[in-house]
Amino acid sequence: MQAELNIDEQVALIRRGTAEIISEVELAQKLETAKTQQRPLRIKLGLDPTAPDIHLGIAVVLRKLRQFQDLGHQVILIIGNFTATIGDPSGKSKTRPQLTEEEVQHNAKTYADQYCMILDEAKTRVVFNSEWLDEMSFADVIRLSAQTTVARILERDDFTNRLQDGASIGMHELLYPICQGYDSVILEADVEMGGTDQKFNILMGRDLQRAYGQEPQVTLLMPLLVGLDGIEKMSKSLGNYVGIYEPPNEMYAKLMSIPDELMSTYFELATDVPLDEIRTLETQLANRSLHPKRVKQRLAREIVTIYHNADAAHAAEAEFDRVHRDRQLPDDLPEVIIPAASLTDGKIWIAHLMQQAGFAKSSSDARRLVQQGGVRLDGDRITDPGLEVSPQGGAILQVGKRRFAKVII
């Protein structure tokens, strides 16, 4: 559909939202060659199979890949099942736990099930890097390692920092960038995409491709989407993420919790709202002609619409307003089944009821919540942590502002 764009227009389209392209000139040349030779470019993305849920952060990169596909190019997703067993140090100051083969397989399958939400399946190839890395002999590994130097590897600021902080760096971790770079050699990648945290690894791919007599891949880095906490990058392990398969209500509510300052970044990286429209919103926010909540609602609706649909987005908005603005009960409440056996004379200690509902992790925890005034049964605040209650079937237990359950005896 966008095949008739000229090269400059294609570059401009690709540039949108990127953090860095190394280099644009090379990218233009590659696009030119692809056009004249009628050969789709191979766009590589390495996926780390530790996180089975695709979230908005990864979606930023996947959406960019989709643009390449719309321009006629081929996407190759590399499931880093081999490298995952090594543990990528990127972004973490600690050695990552190594995954078992089963976990890796399971996670990889989940990815394969999920990426089609964003990508064009017909133009996507999925490969496992164990296919070639597993086959290498120790001599092969040493020859490959000889293509770079210790000084070069230690340039990576993560390693430098850890060295300075006196943290440990496993020998195997030094090999990680080399593995990832070698993937590019094997696939003869034209472009490798990643978050800005992948810069070093992707550049290593360029070095190795040159060493193996190939034209180096273009490096295309996307900004890291900041997570819901407004501080750390969005990641599964930090729990500050929105999964693209989450139900509309969850997705909407999570998006409403991002700090206000993050709104425009989210618009830019996670929605299809045109850039000039986003600028208008920013201006209106700045001169207070538009309420921040309205803007955030729009953001949440836009994103829910992408992964579900407009109706779901509006329903989620109505639900959110009902629960959080009007303090009403949510539409469908989870149920807690209390076996009759745990009642004595029809009574149960409030702390145990809360534990059964999963709202308190211990009875001490439950006591604290009661003392802090966070617990209500059928709308009445409970103040005595030792209280025994005799809930009727269908009674509503509420802990805090957003945990509700219907008690079933």
Next chain:
RNA sequence: GGGGGGAUACCCAAGUGGUCAACGGGAGCAGACUGUAAAUCUGUUGGCACUGCCUGCGGAGGUUCAAAUCCUUCUCCCCCCA
């Protein structure tokens, strides 16, 4: 191979014989407020049917009326020299 330093709760980190379930910060949770699960302020954050008891400062032993703190030993980590 030699020498030195370190391991404390979800994370960072203070404490070097009793007043320690353990300062402080981050993060989480709750309350108030609101525009919302933003921001801000306050409280809270081992367990137990709890005015008390139990477990606990890398593991295992020991000294002592009393140990996160002292001793022995083990494990892991870091630094310097080679």
